[in-house]
Amino acid sequence: MAHPPRAAARVRAQRRSDRSPRAVTDAIPYRLEGTTATGDVVSAHGGLSKGEESGVAVTVAGRVMLLRVQGKLAFAELRDWTGQVQLFALAALTERFDGFCRLNLGDWVSATGEVVRTRRGELSVKVAAWSLLAASRHGFGDKWRGVHDPDLRFRQREVDLWANEGVRDRFLLRSKVVRMIRDLLDRRGYVEVETPVLQQLYGGGFAKPFVTHFNSMHSDFYLRIALELYLKRLVVGGFERVFELGRVFRNEGLSPKNNPEFTMLEAYQAYADYFDMAELIEYLVSGAAEGVLGSLQLSFQKKALDLTPPWRKATLLELVEEQSGLVLELSMGVPELRRRAESAGVEVDDYWDEGKIVTEVYEKTTEPNLWGPVHVMDYPESVSPLTRKHRSKPGFVERITPIVAGREIAECYSELVDPEDQRARFAAQAEAAAHGDEEAMPLDEDFVRALERGLPPTGGIGFGVDRFVMLLTDVSHIREVLLFPALRPGAGREPGAFDRPGGEGPATGGSERSS
RNA sequence: GCGCCUCUAGCUCAAUUUGGCAGAGCAACGGACUCUUAAUCCGCAGGUUCUGGGUUCGAGUCCCAGGGGGCGCACCA
Numbered sequence A: 001m002a003h004p005p006r007a008a009a010r011v012r013a014q015r016r017s018d019r020s021p022r023a024v025t026d027a028i029p030y031r032l033e034g035t036t037a038t039g040d041v042v043s044a045h046g047g048l049s050k051g052e053e054s055g056v057a058v059t060v061a062g063r064v065m066l067l068r069v070q071g072k073l074a075f076a077e078l079r080d081w082t083g084q085v086q087l088f089a090l091a092a093l094t095e096r097f098d099g100f101c102r103l104n105l106g107d108w109v110s111a112t113g114e115v116v117r118t119r120r121g122e123l124s125v126k127v128a129a130w131s132l133l134a135a136s137r138h139g140f141g142d143k144w145r146g147v148h149d150p151d152l153r154f155r156q157r158e159v160d161l162w163a164n165e166g167v168r169d170r171f172l173l174r175s176k177v178v179r180m181i182r183d184l185l186d187r188r189g190y191v192e193v194e195t196p197v198l199q200q201l202y203g204g205g206f207a208k209p210f211v212t213h214f215n216s217m218h219s220d221f222y223l224r225i226a227l228e229l230y231l232k233r234l235v236v237g238g239f240e241r242v243f244e245l246g247r248v249f250r251n252e253g254l255s256p257k258n259n260p261e262f263t264m265l266e267a268y269q270a271y272a273d274y275f276d277m278a279e280l281i282e283y284l285v286s287g288a289a290e291g292v293l294g295s296l297q298l299s300f301q302k303k304a305l306d307l308t309p310p311w312r313k314a315t316l317l318e319l320v321e322e323q324s325g326l327v328l329e330l331s332m333g334v335p336e337l338r339r340r341a342e343s344a345g346v347e348v349d350d351y352w353d354e355g356k357i358v359t360e361v362y363e364k365t366t367e368p369n370l371w372g373p374v375h376v377m378d379y380p381e382s383v384s385p386l387t388r389k390h391r392s393k394p395g396f397v398e399r400i401t402p403i404v405a406g407r408e409i410a411e412c413y414s415e416l417v418d419p420e421d422q423r424a425r426f427a428a429q430a431e432a433a434a435h436g437d438e439e440a441m442p443l444d445e446d447f448v449r450a451l452e453r454g455l456p457p458t459g460g461i462g463f464g465v466d467r468f469v470m471l472l473t474d475v476s477h478i479r480e481v482l483l484f485p486a487l488r489p490g491a492g493r494e495p496g497a498f499d500r501p502g503g504e505g506p507a508t509g510g511s512e513r514s515s
Numbered sequence B: 001g002c003g004c005c006u007c008u009a010g011c012u013c014a015a016u017u018u019g020g021c022a023g024a025g026c027a028a029c030g031g032a033c034u035c036u037u038a039a040u041c042c043g044c045a046g047g048u049u050c051u052g053g054g055u056u057c058g059a060g061u062c063c064c065a066g067g068g069g070g071c072g073c074a075c076c077a
Helices: A007-018 A021-027 A038-045 A097-101 A150-155 A157-163 A167-187 A228-236 A274-293 A316-324 A334-343 A354-369 A419-434 A445-452 A465-473
Strands: A053-070 A073-080 A083-090 A108-117 A123-134 A211-214 A219-223 A241-249 A261-270 A297-300 A303-306 A312-315 A374-380 A396-404 A410-414 A458-464
Touching (some): A038 A053, A038 A073, A038 A083, A038 A108, A038 A123, A073 A097, A083 A108, A150 A157, A167 A241, A167 A261, A167 A465, A274 A458, A274 A465, A297 A465, A458 A465
Parallel strands (some): A083 A123, A312 A374
Antiparallel strands (some): A053 A073, A073 A083, A108 A123, A211 A219, A261 A458, A396 A410
16 A cells, blocks of 8 residues: 555554444435524524523534534534634533534534524534534645645645635625626616637637537537637627636736636627626626625725716827826837837847837836726727727727726727728737747638628627626635636546545534635 | 646644655543533553655755646636
8 A cells, every 4th residue: 555544544544443434324314304504593583691591493514614612511613605603512401412522524414403693602403412514634725824725725725615714705706706796787778698619610719729529520619819800700690798707718828817717707789889887897896886885995915996977088009108208109100119119128130010019118118007996998900900990090999908906907999990900900810820929819700791691880798707706705716716716737637635535534614824 | 728836644734945754633542520611630542744766964845757636727608
């Protein structure tokens, strides 16, 4: 045997066999009814004074996170997803009292009894009857410090959710945010749809795709990198307000802000332009923040943030000048723009055009200094192949990037509706690809044909849900808002700390913050 | 992909600047205890110091290679 069982594990396994695992399993109920959430127990009986008995019996269920046995009394902390309440067991009252005292930390139990407040003031369920619902054979980390090993926290998130305070609440909040976004869009008459994840051609954004193989078609397929093209085809099909909230996949590295699969919201509205869509972002961001946090005044990473609409609007070139002092105009031409860019320390590749240079200067010198909220307006055409030309500024397109807390949390567009123009943009992308741009967008003939049938004036948004949740929960790493973030392969397949044959751990609940 | 850091008991961490018997708290296990709150007290156990080589009388510690993890850069929402 590669890993001899630890003595503690042996002892524990022996103890379990003494309890006759089969008998225990047979005794576990198939369902519970009439349980009361611990949070409801607290809110209904929080007014009891020390030593007072409510006269009300409840059944609660959850995981035993702490156990304090004191002779003929025992106290356990029972946690469920609404909170926790103390179980108060007495040898004189509680059935199978010895068994109760031998519960392992981490075991699931249900307990029935009167709600009381103990003499020392702890709201408790005075246990008359109880059942084991599930035995925990592995631990939940140090009861005070929880679990800090990142490998354990993210690969075995079920441990993290119990062991580290705040983790579960963050994901409950994420769920509320997503529900709130759907609700806000519904109130404005948007219809939710689902479009293909597996695609023969990818498009709608700049990114390297994941490739997979469709066996019966003898053909490689791509995982979508954006939702855009299908949604716009639906506008052509008469869906005047449409959105999709779904996962997209980009073949990029991991970082505190990037996960290769992430949740994106895209919404398209007929007869709207990019100003309307910027307002939609303000509506969603402020509405969701108000809805889940109850306030528009946030603090993110110790810096204040006021989400109250309307937000400041400024053009990209105005912001570049404001932040770097560089005055740039597309009409200056490549040589002059290159000279000015390099004077600011921005390296310029040979094949870049005016738009790419200006955008690069913005990203290097200006964007890192923006905090926001601010709508960055009017990007050069060459970097936005699906966006409609600016109504009055040659060389620009109608695109707004809202920056909130220094992050791009969305994109807003007046969508390109002209099929001829769209073909020309795709041609330019093909040229970029020929120059080695791995993220250039391939021509999508189906999409262009749809435009030829007529796309009305349309506004669109793309919105990064994960980054928005990071903002609302004040975390700096995207892993903290993804239940199962992408990790390097390998270790998860090996026996982990809690997975060794016969491996054993304590069961407990820590309370130290994890982030 | 490149650079830097890191890996010790189930968990969280120690282990004399400069190599000398691998430790603590919690958990676990046995016991005491009728109002505990990270309960307390007594006792007992628990180790392939990530792996493989090397230097040395002697390596958790130094060197080499590999593996896991973290951070930074690059790429991006």
